[in-house]
Amino acid sequence: MSDLFGIAILIFFGALFAMSEISIAASRKIKLRVMADEGDDKAAAVLRLQEQPGSFFAMIQIALNAIAILGGIIGEQTLTPYTSELVALVYSGPMAEQISFLLSFLAITSLFILFADLLPKRIAMIMPEVVAAKVVGLMNVITYALTPLVMLFNSITNLVLRIFKMPMVREDVVTTEDIVAMMDAGAEHGSLQQQEYQLLGNVFELEGRTLPTAMTTRDAIVYFDIKDDSETISAKILEHPHNNFLVCDGQLDRVVGSVESKQILRQLLKGESAHLKDSMLQTELFYLPETLTLSEALNEFKSAMQPFAIVVNEYAMVVGLVTLKDLMSSFMGDLVTIHGEEQIVQRDANSWLVDGVTPIVDLMKLLDIDVFPNDNQYETLAGFLIYTMKRLPKRTDYVIHDGYKFEAIDVDGIRVEQLLVTRLSEPTAATIETNEGS
Known part of the structure; x- marks a missing residue:
């Protein structure tokens, strides 16, 4: 009976070490940092262990191999008498001893595979951060207790890694693809709402889209000619009630400034004819190259503090206009209603x-x-x-x-x-x- 109890103890510790190995390896640093920031000291301990995992994994392998060897020795001696009695009930020939040994071997192996390996690893994979936080303290104590053996095997491992010029620690670099994959998983699980999913997706699209995808194209730009009369200016404002208009000298590529429509309306309200005066023109215009991404354009708008930008190509030709509202519409996507003709x-x-x-x-x-x-x-x-x-x-x-x-x-x-x-x-x-x- 004591031997059976010894097997149970070995299976328990085998499960504990297997669960610890998988949980600490599979724990996500992002989630652990969140737990640590909320005051979970055990999560912080797991993070420190992940940064220097060599000693921990050396201890785990020493423990697991020792348990496997002891399990084989004790298990065969313990179960063989019982299997011999079972075999004797149906067979008593010359192969009875070998059959008994085979049955005891299969029984002890099955017990260890199921209860010391598969089940604990499945549990650790399902909730790695929770399991890692619970076992990290005990694992640190055992690692410290086995320090001489751990240092020996860890040093040999490090030497082999250096010989083959392999990295000594894992580098967790979160890429855009990783974040998108987590977003997809969150949306599928339901923890991320559809609007949140769309909004985050639009954020990443800002880096992949250039200004021509959001701007008003050249042929759709409404501008004033410096020589336009009052009737022409009034008609353009009535048909296209924009806040700002470019003012050009004969053609679009000869921009002389911009004017706010409210200044024209102020003239009309005073009973004057609409006309363009030099004092009304804003000559410090904001230009952006068409090769900029939407993310880069947003940064430029942030520093320029301008309501719109003239988009030009490499030949200094005007190819479009873009406003901060255009960029925000690209960012918000379907989450806001944009009035106008749908594309x-x-x-x-x-x-x-x-x-x-x-x-x-x-x-x-x-x-x-x-x-x-x-x-x-x-x-x-x-x-x-x-x-x-x-x-x-x-x-x-x-x-x-x-x-x-x-x-x-x-x-x-x-x-x-x-x-x-x-x-x-x-x-x-x-x-x-x-x-x-x-």
Whole structure:
């Protein structure tokens, strides 16, 4: 009976060490730091142990191997008499002793695998931080008690790692992919609300999207010419009630300043004719290169304290205008209601009308398309069509990609105004086909 009690003790300590090994290795540093910041000293101890894990793992392996050896020795001696009696009930031939030994071996191995290995490791994997916090104190005491052996084996291990030029400790660098994976897991579990999930996703998109995906494009910019008369100025304000207007000298690329519409309205309220005076113009304008990401543009707005920026290309040509509201709309996404014409309108379950200037990233999110070919070469859906066809598309030209048909249905001169995106009835591989319409 004492031997059976000894086996039970060995299984208990085997389970304890196996659980400790897995829980401390699997514990997430982010969660441990949160627990430590809330005053959990045991979580802080786990963090310190993770930073220098060599001694701990050396102790664990010494303990587990010692338990395995003792379990084999004690287990065979303890269980063999019982298995011999069982075998004798059905067989008493020359192989009885070997069969008894085999049965005792299988029994003791099964007990250790199930109760000293699988079950404790499953528990430790399910809640690693909780288990690690409970066992860390005892593990530190045992490590200290086995210091001579631990130092010997740990030194040999470190020497081997240095010989092969391998890192001595684990470096936990949290990447964007790691955070996105945690967001996906949180959304799937329900601990992260849908709005929170969308908002965090939009934050990461700010670094991957450039200004052309959020700006008002060049052909949509409404500006005053320095020579505009009162009737023309009033008509532009009535039709496009913006807060600020660019003032140019003959053409958009010759910007001389900007004016607030309220200054024009002040003239009209006084009974004067609307006209542009030099004293009304704001000549210190805010320029941004089109290559900036939305995140970089937000930082620039923070330091410039300007209501809008003129977006220019490498040839100093004006390609668009962007406001802080445009950037915030990109950040908030579907969480806020933006008044105005929608860029994507769903016709039915399998087709959408899409504006040509719609950013590719928005379409990827909507249609759940993982990748567009060479998407660093263009920003918009019209750009994808032009890049793929290697020419300016004509009406009814289309491209098939990843199970969707992208067809130009409204082309104004060289501008692709609108496309019809259709989900094909039979999903195709991620291949590209083109059709040249008449």
